[in-house]
Amino acid sequence: MASVLTLSRMRAQRSIKPVSRGGERLFVCGCRYVHSHFLWRCYPIAAQDHLLNEDIRAPEVRLISDTGEQLGLMSAEDALKIAVEKEMDLVMIAPGSKPPVCKIMDYGKYRFEQAKREKEAKKNQHVIEVKEIRMSPSIDTNDFNTKLKNGQKFLMDGDRLKVTVRFRGRQMAHTHLGEELLTRFAEGCAEVATVDKGAKLEGRNMSMFLTPKAQGK
Numbered sequence: 001m002a003s004v005l006t007l008s009r010m011r012a013q014r015s016i017k018p019v020s021r022g023g024e025r026l027f028v029c030g031c032r033y034v035h036s037h038f039l040w041r042c043y044p045i046a047a048q049d050h051l052l053n054e055d056i057r058a059p060e061v062r063l064i065s066d067t068g069e070q071l072g073l074m075s076a077e078d079a080l081k082i083a084v085e086k087e088m089d090l091v092m093i094a095p096g097s098k099p100p101v102c103k104i105m106d107y108g109k110y111r112f113e114q115a116k117r118e119k120e121a122k123k124n125q126h127v128i129e130v131k132e133i134r135m136s137p138s139i140d141t142n143d144f145n146t147k148l149k150n151g152q153k154f155l156m157d158g159d160r161l162k163v164t165v166r167f168r169g170r171q172m173a174h175t176h177l178g179e180e181l182l183t184r185f186a187e188g189c190a191e192v193a194t195v196d197k198g199a200k201l202e203g204r205n206m207s208m209f210l211t212p213k214a215q216g217k
Contacts, residue, residue: 051092052107053080064103132162137177148188155193161210178206
């Protein structure tokens, strides 16, 4: 059987020997025969998570088939021959074992499915944001209740909430009104949030931070 050439050997500019099969000229690359238009089945080392094919140089490996069958102990060379016969890859899945464990699989398909799973996981992952609600110390009851509902919604969506009261002109002489307003707001969110940072005056703004409670608590 023609030798299997790895990507690193091809980059070293070693010749690729053609093999005849059914009247077609085929070339050997990455553990699979491909047609002469060079559809390489090789994987850049930077993109790999596992050792593949001829990069596996352990004197002995424990081999698992593509169907999960235990094929026992054998040399890496013999294991690679079995993978080539199945037109698949030999992949080291447990390098820390003694001997290391290898599995026969379609590594390209494995990487594709892995990337798809990671993409789905990121899509379902909630990114915690800090939302902000601003009020004036003279806010009326209806506006306060509207902002309170919006704040509760942000917290139930899993976001942190910054609530700010801004003082203008002579309102700075009555900062206690802002503190009372923030206390009312925190009490209105008590079922879904806890106070992360209490009311603090910075310049003309008094702010507090609320953190959503874990679900079920």
